[in-house]
Amino acid sequence: MNKQSYQLVIVGGGPAGLAAAQEAYDQGVRDILIIERDFELGGILQQCIHNGFGLHFFGEELTGPEYAQRFMEMVAEREVEIKLNTMVLEVSSDKKVYAVNSKEGMLEIKAEAIVLAMGCRERTREAIGIPGSRPAGVFSAGTAQRYINMEGYMPGRKVVILGSGDIGLIMARRMHLEGAEVEAVLELLPFSGGLTRNIVQCLDDFDIPLRLSQTVTKIHGKERVEGVTVSKVDKNLKPIPESEYHIECDTLLLSVGLIPENELSMEAGIELSSVTGGPIVNECRETSIEGIFACGNVLHVHDLVDYVTEESKLAGKAAALYLQGGIKKAKKEVSIVAGDNIGYIVPHKVTEKIEGRKRVELYMRGKRPMKNARIVVMDGDEELFSKKERYVKPAEMISIPLPEKMIEQLASNRVEVKIEEGGAE
Ligand SMILES: Cc1cc2nc3c(=O)[nH]c(=O)nc-3n(C[C@H](O)[C@H](O)[C@H](O)COP(=O)(O)OP(=O)(O)OC[C@H]3O[C@@H](n4cnc5c(N)ncnc54)[C@H](O)[C@@H]3O)c2cc1C
Numbered sequence: 001m002n003k004q005s006y007q008l009v010i011v012g013g014g015p016a017g018l019a020a021a022q023e024a025y026d027q028g029v030r031d032i033l034i035i036e037r038d039f040e041l042g043g044i045l046q047q048c049i050h051n052g053f054g055l056h057f058f059g060e061e062l063t064g065p066e067y068a069q070r071f072m073e074m075v076a077e078r079e080v081e082i083k084l085n086t087m088v089l090e091v092s093s094d095k096k097v098y099a100v101n102s103k104e105g106m107l108e109i110k111a112e113a114i115v116l117a118m119g120c121r122e123r124t125r126e127a128i129g130i131p132g133s134r135p136a137g138v139f140s141a142g143t144a145q146r147y148i149n150m151e152g153y154m155p156g157r158k159v160v161i162l163g164s165g166d167i168g169l170i171m172a173r174r175m176h177l178e179g180a181e182v183e184a185v186l187e188l189l190p191f192s193g194g195l196t197r198n199i200v201q202c203l204d205d206f207d208i209p210l211r212l213s214q215t216v217t218k219i220h221g222k223e224r225v226e227g228v229t230v231s232k233v234d235k236n237l238k239p240i241p242e243s244e245y246h247i248e249c250d251t252l253l254l255s256v257g258l259i260p261e262n263e264l265s266m267e268a269g270i271e272l273s274s275v276t277g278g279p280i281v282n283e284c285r286e287t288s289i290e291g292i293f294a295c296g297n298v299l300h301v302h303d304l305v306d307y308v309t310e311e312s313k314l315a316g317k318a319a320a321l322y323l324q325g326g327i328k329k330a331k332k333e334v335s336i337v338a339g340d341n342i343g344y345i346v347p348h349k350v351t352e353k354i355e356g357r358k359r360v361e362l363y364m365r366g367k368r369p370m371k372n373a374r375i376v377v378m379d380g381d382e383e384l385f386s387k388k389e390r391y392v393k394p395a396e397m398i399s400i401p402l403p404e405k406m407i408e409q410l411a412s413n414r415v416e417v418k419i420e421e422g423g424a425e
Contacts, residue, residue: 001108006081007031008319009097009111011088011264014043015305016296016312017117018071023316024115025078029323032080033109035099037087041075042068043119045305047146050170052197056306067305091116091268093289113291113319116279117312118261120297122167125219128256132218137225141171141255154178156251160228161185162216165193165395166303168255173202175253182206183247186214186230188237191369193395195303215239216252225250258301268292275344276300282351283360284318284327285311293319300346300363303397307363321354328353332413336362339378339418343367343394350407350415359401362417366392370421375400380412392419 008029010017013036021032040046045053048064055061058070075082086101097109122140139147139155145167147153159175161168164187172182185203190213192199203210211230217239218229227248231239260278262270271280271288278299279287285295295315296308321327330353338345345364366373370392377384377400387400402415 001106002104003108003110005110006033007112007323008033008115009109009113010034010115010117011091011097012036012043012117012119012296012298013038013041013082013084014117014119014296015045015068015071016043016119016298016308016315017115018042018068018075019309019312020115020117020293020295020316020319021080022071022074022078023313024320025075025080027317027320027324029320033111034075034080034082035086035088035097035109036082036084039085041072041082041084044142047142047149048170049149050174053305056304057309064305071309088118088264091264091292093269095289095291113323114293115312115315115319116265116287116292116294116298117296117315118264118298120258120260120301123254123257123259125254127259128254130216130219132220132229133222135219135221135223135225137221137251138219139251139253141167141253144251144253145171145174148174148178154180155253156180156225156249158183158249159251159253160216160230160247160249161253161255163187163193163255163257164199164210164212165255165257166195166198167258168253169194169198169202171253171255172208173206176206176208180251182208183249184209184211184230186216187212188215188233189213191393195395196393217244219252225252228252258297260298260301262298265294265298270294273344273348275338276346278346280348281346282349283347284321284352284354285315285347286318286322286352291319291322293322300344303395307397307399310361311363326355330407334407334410335414337414337416338364339376339416341367341370341373341392341419341421342417345417350402357404359403360407362400362402364398364400364417365394365396366398366419367394369393370419372422374420376418376420377402378416378418379406379410380414382411384410384415389419 045064
């Protein structure tokens with residue numbers, strides 16, 4: 001086996017891995033390797049050719065490849081080593097990374113610190129168990145996006161899209177612009193999982209109907225999809241049999257959720273959250289194994305890539321501090337807990353004492369759409385502070401800063417965040 005060693009190994013060359021590498025380098029780490037299984041860097045952004053990226057981070061509207069390009073250039077300027085077409089097969093708890101490529105064969109790479117940045121993957125038809133025959137023409141929305149935007153294939157002409165998250169919405173517009181008839185976007189829940197701007201710009205602007213509380217209950221067709229049966233669902237999300245109707249189509253795109261890509265983390269023995277599917281981390285994005293960090297969609301599925309960048313720079317900086325011996329344990333560990341109406345919260349705990357830190361940013365998602373909400377931060381049973389939000393939508397991440405002074409003065413070792421609906425009226 002070909003044995004190598006690096007101070008910092010980053011698994012995944014998407015926006016998360018690139019931002020972590022750039023920041024670790026700027027903090028003084030010189031021996032960095034990024035491992036990427038694809039033929040180029042940039043991750044999933046390379047197939048997202050629509051605009052809307054970078055508004056928060058760069059203050060301008062970029063396409064996915066343009067956003068990725070900026071970080072690829074930053075990394076190129078910094079002489080970070082990169083292995084493309086290289087698949088990581090295993091990460092061990094003692095920080096050995098096993099990978100393979102066609103030039104070097106099997107690699108055993110010893111690392112002093114690791115950043116996991118493997119992104120996420122899409123749920124499939126099998127994951128949601130739609131009955132019916134198995135014809136051609138059923139795609140995940142991301143696969144269809146890659147076919148159209150990168151490989152020049154048109155997946156179909158008469159399309160139904162199941163799932164109204166951002167990828168589903170963006171693919172509705174993309175298919176329409178390429179000349180397909182988009183019959184409907186169907187959503188199981190009573191609200192869309194996508195950003196408001198995407199509902200307006202991708203559906204309303206093109207008169208594509210969004211049908212809420214409906215799902216596909218059967219796929220028809222032998223060689224190729226010929227249609228789907230659609231049912232309305234009740235408040236328990238169970239199909240109502242007498243509500244069934246048929247839509248004729250040759251293509252069904254599934255946009256039914258993303259799953260953090262954590263098989264490597266699991267093998268390494270990293271503790272995972274049953275809610276996010278990503279690792280349990282502290283405020284440095286350090287996992288349950290010291291010196292192994294996680295960021296980007298492998299940690300939790302983000303709404304905007306700008307937040308991926310922010311988080312990954314934090315992980316890159318923390319990895320550098322770890323390598324330089326600059327991370328010290330705080331006097332007490334503080335658990336960060338998702339309370340009423342919060343789907344999940346990251347980080348899961350605050351455990352470190354970092355010189356000069358001003359705040360720890362808490363990222364969370366509301367469980368359901370709410371109006372005039374009050375986001376309340378509790379120190380044990382005492383209210384620490386609250387923040388008003390006119391709207392809370394599960395599709396949009398909320399962030400709240402927990403100032404360092406408050407962390408130092410906490411009476412308990414448990415901070416709970418909850419949302420009170422109507423509490424801001
Ligand atoms: C289909 C799809 C469409 C999206 N569209 C939008 C959008 O329109 N707007 C938006 O803001 N966000 C969008 N997102 C989300 C956005 O792309 C993410 O926020 C961002 O790309 C996450 O960055 P990442 O680096 O964590 O993951 P990724 O971009 O997924 O990068 C992960 C990288 O890790 C590599 N990798 C994984 N496993 C291994 C391994 N074992 N060995 C080596 N390499 C590995 C992958 O090849 C990939 O390059 C989309 C996501 C998906 C899945």
